[in-house]
Amino acid sequence: MSLLEVKNISKIYGSLKALDNVSLKVEKGDWLAIMGPSGSGKSTMMNIIGAMDKPTLGQVILDGKDISKESSKSLTQIRRDKIGLIFQQFHLVNYLTALENVMVAQYYHSIPDEKEAMEALERVGLADRAKHLPAQLSGGEQQRVCIARALINYPEIILADEPTGNLDEANENMVIDIFRQLHKDGSTLIVVTHDPEVAEVAQKTIVLEHGKVAREVINNEK
């Protein structure tokens, strides 16, 4: 059984089909990239997989459970237990330190553990920035805090929507390296990106166009 199975989903806004009969399978440990022009439905897809939104039609089976018709309350629980989110805008809580931002995810998931949160920051190379507020961190550093926060509860799937969209080349490479490490450690990754360099390090890239899967590309392991 696949970790994630998206079956014929559509998301319809009035007359607009943001997603149009899309199907997709992701196995445990997969690293998938999603590309496509602006407005092609990438974020819509991520929101549905990430249990933040529901499809108009179709099924989303995550870890053996259909989440396409769950109440918003149980979707909240699914996000908490199974999903790690990485955002283009980082979305750190601006009055909490890097360490506290990681601990917020622990707080909602189970119990805050400062030591463990510190280890997560170490993994992304930010141990020495733990006590800094987001405003005192560079964009790249903020994104790494965001990644540490996504990792902290060992989610089933890590979803990243344009994780390098706001970063320069050096920071982009750093994020790619972290993803490589996560993949090596067995994490399941789905990354939406415009950047071919970010896409080609994944095992597979699917390209969305007008809400449909236009093609799939299997990347060669480098």
Added chain:
Amino acid sequence: MKKQKMFLRMITASLFRRRSRMLVALLAIAIGATILSGLVTIYYDVPRQMGAQMRNYGANMLFLPASNDDPVTMEDIKEGISKIKKDELIGFTPYRYETVRINEQPIMLAGTDIEATKLTSPYWHIEGEYPTDSTQMLMGKEIAQILDAKTGDSFTVTYSKEVTDLSKEQTDEQAKNADSTLSLSVSGILETGGNEEKYIYTDMSVLNELTGELGGIDLAELSVNTSAEGLKDYLSKTASDKIAPKLVKKVASSEASVLTKLQALVFLVTSVVLALTMVCVATTMTAVVTERRKEIGLRKALGAPNSSIILEFMGEGLLLGGFGGLLGSAMGYAFARYVSMNVFNSSIDFKILLVPVTMAVSVLVTALACILPVRSATDVDPAIVLKGE
């Protein structure tokens, strides 16, 4: 780490690291709490203050002659006064009234102790000065109008002996001989808005000199600082075969009615201020929730249930309420003290019980003010607010 500890860490960080916004709400709460604790403090202290204060509106006890035929002397008055505790007696003023004439107008002259009137009739308003020697008199405003008198004018005051007993056999010549006169200057015009304006006042010695005899005291006014029961007690204690003591009712009853009105006023002002506080806190909280939509969305995306979001914002609000209440208690005491010093001229006790009460009311008001804004926080859709722009 415990969950509660992280909760406290988050809400205190929110309050302390995002000072400017919360400062407005804190200020609103603190001001509300200040008015609350300040007015309540004053309110509870006022009956005590009013006791002393109301005496400012005149004497609260009178000594009258027990019988018309038996003149009351100063010694009799002092005998009665001796029954009253020294520290409760603010002052007493004897009055002797005689009819005199100025410019052929019959006028009542009151011989008194001018210094003592300052204690028993502190509300007297004088245009000019109190008389300082035996050539001066204080003139009621009404008399001054009749005589067209101004401060500094001099008048001849005529007293006719036995005016009432004037027998028919006496000639005008003889009557004239019985007259005595004094020239007195007006040191000041007395304004009270009451009967006092129909009299002229001199020192007792001036009247005695004019009449050539020590007349009986017609009335003594007393100002006694004690409770209503205390006054009643003195009523029986000071009564003798010479003196018939009476209470001045007007003051006693107005004291009570002023208190009721004051209570209503304190209640009204406090309610209005608390309502305003509530509006201000609600507005601030609404702005805060709007400002933090992204953060709320993020928390929800991380899996925070609505109950957690409510708890966190309420936690912040209530912490603010408690802190504002504490601050308000301190400022309220300062405020009450200031008012008491300036209005009543006395200090005020710090009531420790008022601190938890003020804090509780502040927390309650804040909680009520937060309900709507905080509920709106749970409406945030993470998929929408977190969308990249």
